[in-house]
Amino acid sequence: MEEALQIVNRSPIAYVADLGAFTDKSIAAHCVHIDARDMALLREHNVGAVPCPTSNLKLASGIAPFVKMLETGVLVGLGTDGPASNDDQDMWSEIHLAALLPKGVSGDPTAVPARLAFAMATRLGAQAIHLDHLIGSLEPGKRADIVVVDLQTLHVAPATRYTYSADSLYTHLVYSAHASDVRHVLVDGRFLLRDRQLLTIDERRVREQAEAIATRINAFLSEREVNLLDKILAIGGVKQNEIFEVQVKARLEDDSGVEALLRRPEISITKASERKQYDTYFLFDDPTRGRIRYREDHRLDEGARLEPKYTLTLTEPAHRGEFPHAIVLSRARYTARADHSLRFYREYFSPDHIVETEKHRRRWRIIYKGEDFAINLDRLAGGPEAGLYLEIKSRTWSHRDAVNKAQLIAELLDMAGGQRPASGER
Numbered sequence: 001m002e003e004a005l006q007i008v009n010r011s012p013i014a015y016v017a018d019l020g021a022f023t024d025k026s027i028a029a030h031c032v033h034i035d036a037r038d039m040a041l042l043r044e045h046n047v048g049a050v051p052c053p054t055s056n057l058k059l060a061s062g063i064a065p066f067v068k069m070l071e072t073g074v075l076v077g078l079g080t081d082g083p084a085s086n087d088d089q090d091m092w093s094e095i096h097l098a099a100l101l102p103k104g105v106s107g108d109p110t111a112v113p114a115r116l117a118f119a120m121a122t123r124l125g126a127q128a129i130h131l132d133h134l135i136g137s138l139e140p141g142k143r144a145d146i147v148v149v150d151l152q153t154l155h156v157a158p159a160t161r162y163t164y165s166a167d168s169l170y171t172h173l174v175y176s177a178h179a180s181d182v183r184h185v186l187v188d189g190r191f192l193l194r195d196r197q198l199l200t201i202d203e204r205r206v207r208e209q210a211e212a213i214a215t216r217i218n219a220f221l222s223e224r225e226v227n228l229l230d231k232i233l234a235i236g237g238v239k240q241n242e243i244f245e246v247q248v249k250a251r252l253e254d255d256s257g258v259e260a261l262l263r264r265p266e267i268s269i270t271k272a273s274e275r276k277q278y279d280t281y282f283l284f285d286d287p288t289r290g291r292i293r294y295r296e297d298h299r300l301d302e303g304a305r306l307e308p309k310y311t312l313t314l315t316e317p318a319h320r321g322e323f324p325h326a327i328v329l330s331r332a333r334y335t336a337r338a339d340h341s342l343r344f345y346r347e348y349f350s351p352d353h354i355v356e357t358e359k360h361r362r363r364w365r366i367i368y369k370g371e372d373f374a375i376n377l378d379r380l381a382g383g384p385e386a387g388l389y390l391e392i393k394s395r396t397w398s399h400r401d402a403v404n405k406a407q408l409i410a411e412l413l414d415m416a417g418g419q420r421p422a423s424g425e426r
Contacts, residue, residue, distance in 0.1 A: 013038040013041055014037065017045060022045035022047055026047045028042060028050070030051055030061065032051070032061050032064050040072065042069075048074075048075045048128030049064070049074050049128060050076075050079040050125075051079070052078070052085075052094070053078070053101060054080065054097060055080070055082075057097070067102050075124065076120055076124060076128060077126075077129060092179040094121065096175070098112060099113070099174050099175070114167060114173070114174035114175060115167045115170040118170050118173060122137065123136040143188040146185070147185050148183045148185075149182055149183065151172065155176055156176045228289055228349065229314060231348065232314055235348070244329065244396050244397065244402070246328070246394055247391060247392065247393030247394075247409070248393070248409055248413060252389065253388070256417075261415045267367075268366060268368075271364070272301070272362075272363065273362075274301045274360075275301075275361050276297075276298040276358075276359075276361075277296065277297050277358070278295070278296040278356070279295050279359070280295075280342060280346075281357075283354070284353075288317060291315055292345070294310070294342055294345055295310065295338075296308050310338035311337060312336050316330070357383075363375065368411075373392060373394045373405075375391070375412070376390070377389075377391075390413070390416055392413060393409070
């Protein structure tokens with residue numbers, strides 16, 4: 001919705017309506033983020049709306065406004081979506097959710113009563129897909145699409161004893177019955193399921209084919225789970241950005257040494273910035289896999305961008321080599337704009353450990369002895385590592401260049417009065 005408003009200055013439904021696509025019979029899937037104007041357009045053009053409650057919940061897309069659509073006069077049916085976002089393809093679950101979700105979000109226990117929820121899967125659903133002249137209800141002239149449900153199971157019984165209301169049977173079908181209670185299924189008068197036995201599908205053969213495909217998928221996913229690069233590429237939007245850097249980090253008592261360093265005549269400042277950064281590191285017990293950093297970056301300097309920037313970076317393990325003062329050589333292999341939520345990445349990468357940091361960063365780009373360096377002065381907030389840190393780093397392209405720049409970094413560290421770290425990057 002947000003992207004459509006940015007690109008075409010209207011909702012997806014309004015855009016499609018302007019294109020004239022609704023002149024033919026149409027179905028609008030999901031309809032989670034539609035507003036009153038979109039509903040009016042769907043009603044005006046006789047477009048059926050088909051939310052898929054289970055899929056919409058599993059993907060965290062939201063909940064379709066069932067009550068408002070029905071009150072507006074939109075034809076509303078129910079769908080399952082595909083198996084990638086709805087594992088069991090169970091229409092009974094969709095009916096169940098269609099009756100419960102509107103009650104939960106509205107606080108109104110009368111919203112979408114059982115009979116109406118059942119109708120969205122049958123009569124109203126047929127209208128939504130423009131086939132109500134053929135299916136959706138049991139009457140002469142229509143196809144004999146029939147489902148026979150066993151109401152004698154313990155979780156449904158005693159359904160046949162409640163006759164005080166014409167709607168009582170729907171209450172049992174919607175709130176108590178399961179898909180496993182279906183005994184027979186006929187489509188256009190032909191039995192597809194009889195006494196719970198499939199008649200048109202070789203169940204054993206389908207299962208064997210599914211197991212064979214699942215074995216290949218499992219092998220692919222197992223390999224991808226180990227390779228972080230493959231996992232990043234699988235979600236797209238990632239550009240290759242191989243950067244080799246030599247760098248050092250040291251703890252400081254105060255920033256006076258850095259201020260003095262920047263005033264030295266042999267130092268030329270080319271750029272300065274200030275920012276607040278929130279970093280989440282995804283770490284793994286196997287260090288050879290590297291690490292993932294999710295960063296939320298807020299610029300604080302005057303004239304900088306107003307919106308925060310979100311990035312995702314995959315970094316290979318650092319190598320110390322023959323560099324002085326625990327200076328390390330690191331390689332940030334892939335970077336990308338982080339266009340998913342932190343929660344998504346946490347579940348997707350499944351790290352063994354998570355480390356979160358919050359810091360105020362002042363950064364200077366400098367030239368020293370003809371070489372370009374970045375000097376970061378970071379104040380970490382909270383936790384045992386809280387304090388002031390100096391980071392000096394520079395990109396490098398060869399071992400010889402790395403050795404030269406490592407020596408220059410050591411000189412800058414001495415001039416800044418930083419404590420020479422005895423171990424690697426902190």
